[in-house]
Amino acid sequence: MIPSPVSPMSKLTVVVPAYNESEGLRDFHARLAAVLDGLDLEAEVLYVDDGSRDDTYEIMCQLRAADPRVSTLRLSRNFGKELALTAGLDHVDADAAVVIDSDLQDPPELIPTFVQHWHEGYDVVYGTRASRAGETGFKKMTASGFYRVMGRLSATPIPRDTGDFRLLSRRALDALKQVRERQRFMKGLFTWVGFRQLSVVYHRDPRHAGQTKWNYWKLWNFAIDGITSFSGAPLKVATYFGMLTALCSFLFGLWVLGKAMLYGDPVRGYPSLMVVVLFLGGVQLIALGVIGEYLGRLYVESKQRPLYLIDEYHRPHDGARAPASP
Structure with a gap:
């Protein structure tokens, strides 16, 4: 009407x-x-x-x-x-x-x-x-x-x-x-x-x-406020990215295990180990940061100032x- x-x-x-x-x-x-x-x-x-x-x-x-x-x-x-x-x-x-x-x-x-x-x-x-x-x-x-x-x-x-x-x-x-x-x-x-x-x-x-x-x-902080105020998509992205990373890590682990069983594995591999550790650590920190943004907003709202x-x-x-x- x-x-x-x-x-x-x-x-x-x-x-x-x-x-x-x-x-x-x-x-x-x-x-x-x-x-x-x-x-x-x-x-x-x-x-x-x-x-x-x-x-x-x-x-x-x-x-x-x-x-x-x-x-x-x-x-x-x-x-x-x-x-x-x-x-x-x-x-x-x-x-x-x-x-x-x-x-x-x-x-x-x-x-x-x-x-x-x-x-x-x-x-x-x-x-x-x-x-x-x-x-x-x-x-x-x-x-x-x-x-x-x-x-x-x-x-x-x-x-x-x-x-x-x-x-x-x-x-x-x-x-x-x-x-x-x-x-x-x-x-x-x-x-x-x-x-x-x-x-x-x-x-x-x-x-x-x-x-x-x-x-x-x-402007960057303003953009973050806008996105987190009207969308939960960053949380979903962190979830999906974590699942994808876990899948890739699992497949990589199978490849390492298979390679060791078939050909043996000398004590080398420090560079690849550091790459994996740093990559997974970075993904975890990003996910925690996204969660922290939303948690911080809940904290501000809960004080009712x-x-x-x-x-x-x-x-x-x-x-x-x-x-x-x-």
């Missing part, structure tokens, strides 16, 4: 998580404000400071003082983008929310298109990158490989070449609020909630100002509020 179109007089919140983005925040808000001025609905902006070390939060407060549509939320420390994004979405009381980064790689001018499709009855409208300007060939290649690996391993069909830039309806937000896992891969969770989803293809621009906070080590802690939360022209963290 197709939902009825949303009333054009609905309310929209734009959630903007940021970490050390002081250099380009004012330019971002200028472009975003121009877009919101052209929308035929009530719109507001929620800036989430993920424990920045520069004056990002001070600039957010200045924007709040100058624009009555701006709210600010400051976390007690740097919790990472996934949890900063979760904090922002948890505080959305509008009919829909748009998630966008403040580096202007994702164009705010695409928001009216998202809103149009939302009014047509779609619950999740996400941007799919046709190109990624300003990024190295190696990063483009690894990003493409990651999305394709995720597509094969995950039972949840995660769209390729798609980031966090998207619109979520109220019922999609409510569904997402029910998912409180600590190790969060938001791109997968956005898809996991289901409902009617639509892709909008666009060309991604280079970063407007500042430096990216994602180095290759962080809050997802994030809030230092300050300001609505426009309101005093500071620090609501209880989840």
Whole structure:
């Protein structure tokens, strides 16, 4: 059943998580404000400071003082983008929310298109990158490989070449609020909630100002989080690889035994023995590492700590509020 179109007089919140983005925040808000001025609905902006070390939060407060549509939320420390994004979405009381980064790689001018499709009855409208300007060939290649690996391993069909830039309806937000896992891969969770989803293809621009906070080590760990959060395939691979290794070792053992019985065996063979021992030891360590990744996630989940802690939360022209963290 197709939902009825949303009333054009609905309310929209734009959630903007940021970490050390002081250099380009004012330019971002200028472009975003121009877009919101052209929308035929009530719109507001929620800036989430993920424990920045520069004056990002001070600039957010200045924007709040100058624009009555701006709210600010400051976390007690740097919790990472996934949890900063979760904090922002948890505080959305509008009919829909748009998630966008403040580096202007994702164009705010695409928001009216998202809103149009939302009014047509779609619950999740996400941007799919046709190109990624300003990024190295190696990063483009690894990003493409990651999305394709995720597509094969995950039972949840995660769209390729798609980031966090998207619109979520109220019922999609409510569904997402029910998912409180600590190790969060938001791109997968956005898809996991289901409902009617639509892709909008666009060309991604280079970063407007500042430096990216994602180095290759962080991207590698992010990829591991994504794979282990939405697939048990690595555990199966370790099992199958262990079985294959055991079979090869058994066959090799039969060959050694047969050779010794037929031709005898001098006391040589140290190199081949070391190769076998090191190979089997390596396979065992890899399998233990894979198991350890999943066990570590179970350990984190079992402690049931809050997802994030809030230092300050300001609505426009309101005093500071620090609501209880989840």
